[in-house]
Amino acid sequence: MSRARRHPHRYHKTNTSFGQVWSCALPDCNHYMPRHMVGMLPGKQAQCNECDNIYILTYEKMKSDEPICDECETNREMRLRALNERKEAKQNSSDEVNIDEILKSIR
Numbered sequence: 001m002s003r004a005r006r007h008p009h010r011y012h013k014t015n016t017s018f019g020q021v022w023s024c025a026l027p028d029c030n031h032y033m034p035r036h037m038v039g040m041l042p043g044k045q046a047q048c049n050e051c052d053n054i055y056i057l058t059y060e061k062m063k064s065d066e067p068i069c070d071e072c073e074t075n076r077e078m079r080l081r082a083l084n085e086r087k088e089a090k091q092n093s094s095d096e097v098n099i100d101e102i103l104k105s106i107r
């Protein structure tokens, strides 16, 4: 009757009574990687914590508690960059806005 569904686990870091472990976030899965076996994770398939894509785990990705696929990393980077650019644009424009100048030009 044991019908363990095979899937790339949705690895994320969780706190348990025996420390932090990488476990599967899917509701019907109670898989986790024993701490002495964490070295086996890089190179394994995993499900993205953001978009459900399948990606390959790397040491670099495992620096995050909730690793995401390359596509989501790129998207996140682009969103951050756009946000920063907007912030910079706002700062620049507020520097340039001079209320006296505007009032003068209206008169």
Ligand SMILES: [Zn+2]
Residues within 6 Å of the ligand: 007, 008, 009, 010, 024, 025, 026, 029, 030, 031
């Ligand atoms: Zn799983």
Ligand SMILES: [Zn+2]
Residues within 6 Å of the ligand: 048, 049, 050, 051, 052, 053, 068, 069, 070, 071, 072, 073
């Ligand atoms: Zn993704």
